Amino acid sequence: MKRQTMILVSVLVLSILLAGCGGGTTAVAPTTKPADTAAPATVEATAPAGEITAVAGVPAICADDGACAVIKPGVTVKIGMGAPMTGDNAAFGQDISQAAKIAVEDAGTFAGFSFELLAEDDGGSAEGGAAVANKFVADPTVVAIAGHIFSGATLAAMPIYEAASIPMMSPSATNPPLTAQGSKVFNRCVFTDAAQGKFAATYLFQNLKITKLAIVHDGQAYGQGLAQVVSDEFTALGGEVVAFEAVTPGESDYSAVLADIASKSPQALYFGGYTAEGVVIVNQMKQSGLDGVTFFGDDGTFGQDFLDRTGANGEGAYSTSLIPPASDARAIFDAAYLEAYGQPAGKLSPYTWTAYDSAAVLIQVIKSVAILSDDGNLYIPRAALVAAVRAVKDYQGLSGTITCDAVGECSASGPVFNIVKDGKWVEAPK
Amino acid sequence: MPIQKEPARRVKPYQIIQAVTGIGCAGYLLYRLYTVLIGSPTYGTETWARFMIAGLILGSVYALIAIGYTLVYGILRMINFAHGDIMMIGAFGGYFTLEAAKSIPAGGSNFSDAYPFAAVLAAFLAGVAIAALSGYFLEKIAYRPLRGAPRLVPLISAIGASIFLENAAQLLFGAQRRDYANPAVLTRGEGWTLVINGAKVILPYTGALTVILSLLLMVALYMLVMRTRLGRAMRAVSENKQVAALMGIDVDGVISQTFIISGALAGAAGVMWGLHLGLVYHFVGFIPGIKAFTAAVLGGIGSVPGAMLGGLFLGLVESLGPAVLGISFQLKDVIAFGILVLVLIFRPTGIVGEALTEEKV
């Protein structure tokens, strides 16, 4: 035993020594290549959308190794996507990748080059997110990422893309802190929980005249974060949050926790989470003593699936969305989705439309920065691409206008509140 | 075990710790009960009734699944990790039957609404049959070749089978969550309305059906194990395979039949789950599987009455525990596992566990 103690002590001493030598420089600085900063971000501004810049030989900004993605003729330009394709949350990954795939098909060919979506399974976890990110980074023809889907995976993947100058456009990672990391590559085309929560609390308090609110969330990053915001805002407005509870995702019986909430007699129940759990709650509210209490869901509970699965129980329920009620582009997309996958769009997850937008906007930006050389190769300057995604302005997507701000928040539209009337979502009175 | 005899009865330190923890926990529980019931009542009677209803229904489903674990464990001393997925298969069997019944026109509406009894019976038969069949093949393919291997080897094989079944179901049926199309008279959430303390408390029809059916099945199973030839053979194989074989029992046959029975029970549980809670998708068996395994151990794994008690107890703890202890419902599993640890500290083989403790990994 004595020797083991000795070893332990020496390890401790050594590590303290090392710690001392390391001296304070603990903050992780993303390793940016010099080329990133040197590249002029104005290249793309000179080229009108849809028209390609052509040069002879290797473009000047691609002189440094790795500064540009070089796509040889016959090779596709790849958009990566990390999403949970297996396990409990597989529906999200499937839906989002299917929608993005349609965007890639719609993009058609571009100066003889076509696009391809690489959807990889990240399981929604940090470990999976980092694995997938490393896989994409290793492939020199992956130029942009339409993802990731869950914030844990996104957080772990972000530094890896940062180092490789690959821009991201997440269709669903709504966690407010994601854009507060100082990342140059991360963008999202959904509104943050902070914005949504504030609007929802105000709507509940002022428009619906609710004073006693119960809040339930699913204990996951998205739902819990949103519920916290709503709780804070609602209290600040002067309302009373009578219950703040969490349900276990994946379970299908929440009647006990709902009975507990019923005993606090709230006027409305705000739910932060996804359709899967939201539907269970709505269906069990009546039998748990919450008859007549208004259900108010977030953008994770919006969609056809909610209507199909709650039926009469869902009548009068609210939810949030960033989807404009209807547009021609959306009708065309919905038809294409149904045709290709045999399911109505929005049935598997509420992020179908933002998923399409995230891939479509990335493709448009890639087109605007790509440089066709007379050696037949397509050059995509990475740093310029990162800057150009951040500079997207007034892009008309299925989910509204997309304009990115300085930190990568690209959803310009505010939330729309919807109510179920006669088995259909209609916009709730303002 | 003669070696374990101590020379003199001396109080050991762990016994003191045990006693102190025991008295402390019991005291705290009593204090909490006093507080929530008499001291400063948090809930009205109607809420307690709702907790009890939710707990009993959930507990009876857990119990039914737990029996499957316990039967297999009793005979093979192995944790059939894929048992929850067998339940999922059963739930899908019932789902497709009810979907079909809904689409057949009959008696003015459709078969399901016109003849609800027949439709539900058909759903149960289909769910039970497909789950029993899966149980049989699961044993034959993934476990039988491993008879005689160290005990953890079949466990890993079971984990592999579980992963396979979950993902195969996802690929076959898609990842979306589906809802049972109950016959109109059994609409989920509808039930008898009791007025307690001036408030309406609903006792769902589907919940009552679940409790009654699972109690019937449990009694039937208990009779089967205790009274029939097969039951005797099962108990004999569970005691000692070699001797049982020498007595002319077809050991492999008995094991196969055990898996069929345990699969059938899981299938029935799956259909009940679907009828009462509505939800069916590829991952639906995972959490109930873990919970039922816990219930089986809580009751004393290997014992059929233990599994029943454990299941009901766990269901009630999940719904009443947070309320009694005044903790948020998010931590209900913490309470459940905490109680499990406490029970096992005092009764290391569960509530009604067998005396046998000399088990190795």
Add this chain to the structure above:
Amino acid sequence: MKNMIRNSLRTGIVFGIITVFLFLVGFTGTAANILADLLNNESAPPLFGWAPPMLNTVIFVGLIGLWAGASGASREKDVAGDPYGAAVLGGGIAGFVQGLLTGLVMALVGTLNERGVMMSKYLAELLPAAVKQAMLGFPPPGAGAFYLLFLTAAGALGGLATRGLGRGGRRPREAIRTWAREKVEVLPWVQSLRRSPAVKYAVYGILLLGILLLPLFAGQYWNYTIGTVGIYVLLGLGLNIVVGLAGLLDLGYVAFFAIGAYAMALLTAPTPHNLMWNFWLVIPIGILLAAVTGILLGAPVLRMRGDYLAIVTLGFGEIIRILSKSDDLSDFTGGPRGVPAVAGPDFFGLNVNSGIAFVYLIFLSVLLVIFVTNRLQNSRVGRAWEAMREDETVSRAMGINTLTQKLLAFAIGAAFAGLGGALFASRNQFTGPEDFNLMVSINVVAVVIVGGMGSIPGVIAGALVLKGLPEMLRQLEDYRVMVFGALLVVMMLWRPAGLIPSSRRKMEIDKDAGLAETAEEGRGK
């Protein structure tokens, strides 16, 4: 003869079900894409009127048919008279039955599809386009008939091939093995090489060198995977002490992994506590915390045995995870959002956070842990553990304080997991509750068992399989995890003792599996 036909029928049914299943889960389409990659015939001209996707479907189904035929025929060694005829007949019957099942399903599905029935509402992969591709341009009954004929022919060919390749019924693998045993191994220089320790060490040396140089060439993605495998080796080695040596089944091992990771995250990250400690300082703290937790959790429950211990530890693992994401503790742990911006190591001012350097850091930890494990295993403590695993009562009678020994095993196992967790959090620069679910514990148990209980090389092999294999299977897209599950079963059936079993356990399992069980049963009563 009758026997042979029965066997062939059975093989045919099994393969028929497999083929139908693969079609229903849409794997035939994915396999066609993979084949297109392998054969590089994506833009090849159509053959027999089939464009490459259809052609590749046909090739894939044909390959299964060949396999069915081969296994249908190889069951019967020698049918009197004509062995070739018997093989063709056996394979043909298997292929015919397989084709019959496949053809019937295809014809049915195709007909429904033509009538506009949306099957994908219930069977997700049966999209109109996919079904159309499987029809190969025939009308549905024609497609069914084609599959029947094609698979029968493939089966017969497969049957014939087993005879042709196997030199009169002997399987090629056996032939090579016999040749090696009879011709090569008797050579004097081979014998002397086999006995020489220098050769052994040279082989080990080259292997080690290869592993050490690997990260320099593997590229970022594989380096990440190698790092994950390395962390699972750490976890596996820790659990190996608990399960493999001390014989305590721990299904909540993830708890210690989580504690190491959270220690690293909470002490070094800017949020939620802004402590920003140094990586090297936190590593021993994480290890110590995990070990102490191991003792605290272990003390009350270690008197339980076998599966009771398993479920209690499982409970602990879940408790830690639920607490780490709960609302009550979210100010302390960061809640479900986890902790971002976890610090990386720096080495005398040099940042080691790049992919390659971190892999070497993990290698170093693995080597250290292997060294410690090795020394422990061969020490008095290690022998006490193994004695305890074999028979607790007897070992107690021999004067081993089993409770202390169990606690020690638990604490050391937990310490390794703590180290693994700290490295894991630092490498991902993020930690959140979803990284510590039950599947991690189960994966680590699987690492130990698949590799071979109680064996250090086994743990490495197990970690490679459990964490490396799913990454290698990425080509299979959505089918990856399903195939992984099936492989796990197959691996256990193929090598129940594990990939590289420890010598002692191998002996037990090889020689008297049945006997050992009898002894165990007898002792139980």
